[in-house]
Amino acid sequence: xxxxxxxxxxxxxxxxxxxxxxxxxxxxxxxxxxxxxxxxxxxxxxxxxxxxxxxxxxxxxxxxxxxxxxxxxxxxxxxxxxxxxxxxxxxxxxxxxxxxxxxxxxxxxxxxxxxxxxxxxxxxxxxxxxxxxxxxxxxxxxxxxxxxxxxxxxxxxxxxxxxxxxxxxxxxxxxxxxxxxxx
Numbered sequence: 001x002x003x004x005x006x007x008x009x010x011x012x013x014x015x016x017x018x019x020x021x022x023x024x025x026x027x028x029x030x031x032x033x034x035x036x037x038x039x040x041x042x043x044x045x046x047x048x049x050x051x052x053x054x055x056x057x058x059x060x061x062x063x064x065x066x067x068x069x070x071x072x073x074x075x076x077x078x079x080x081x082x083x084x085x086x087x088x089x090x091x092x093x094x095x096x097x098x099x100x101x102x103x104x105x106x107x108x109x110x111x112x113x114x115x116x117x118x119x120x121x122x123x124x125x126x127x128x129x130x131x132x133x134x135x136x137x138x139x140x141x142x143x144x145x146x147x148x149x150x151x152x153x154x155x156x157x158x159x160x161x162x163x164x165x166x167x168x169x170x171x172x173x174x175x176x177x178x179x180x181x182x183x
Contacts, residue, residue: 003144006038006134006140006144009041009045013041018084019037019058020125020126023080024126024128025083026076026080028062028076029064030062030063030064030109030126031061031076032061032062032124032126032135033124033125033126034122035057035059035124036059038124043146043174043178046146047175056088058080058089059090059092060076060090061092061094061109062091063094063095064093064095065095067093073092076091077089077091103115103153113137114152116154117150117151117161117162118148118149118154118165119139119147119150120149122135123140138151145179146175146178147180148171148178148181150181155182
């Protein structure tokens with residue numbers, strides 16, 4: 001699947017487009033949707049049975065140093081829930097997420113995404129001026145080639161946590177052809 005096919009997959013998915021529109025209308029300024037939102041859609045498309053699972057949480061990420069309080073994130077979640085109820089909106093300002101693992105402050109949204117656990121989950125998208133705009137700190141290859149790879153940050157911080165996440169999430173049951181790269 002090429003980058004243009006990723007765009008086509010999203011444009012053809014009414015639920016994905018409604019979620020992206022919601023974030024563009026009432027989400028934090030400059031926000032993207034990442035994590036399982038793209039990964040699940042792409043990897044499910046690799047299987048002929050047309051598998052499709054209900055949305056898990058919708059990870060909305062942005063970067064704002066002026067107000068990096070958790071309360072600001074919760075207020076954005078409330079706005080998204082009021083605008084489009086029935087989804088588990090999880091809004092996280094990456095300007096404050098460095099505190100959770102003792103990193104130096106992140107300098108951008110992309111820098112924050114580089115510290116996530118797997119490369120494929122760092123690919124994020126937003127609807128901006130009627131176009132799909134992507135952030136892909138590690139590129140698109142792992143997402144598009146059905147590869148789950150530990151990020152350098154996770155590898156240095158908690159390599160055992162990668163295997164724990166893999167087991168807990170049940171990804172090999174959902175995607176039995178998934179290639180794992182943990183080293």
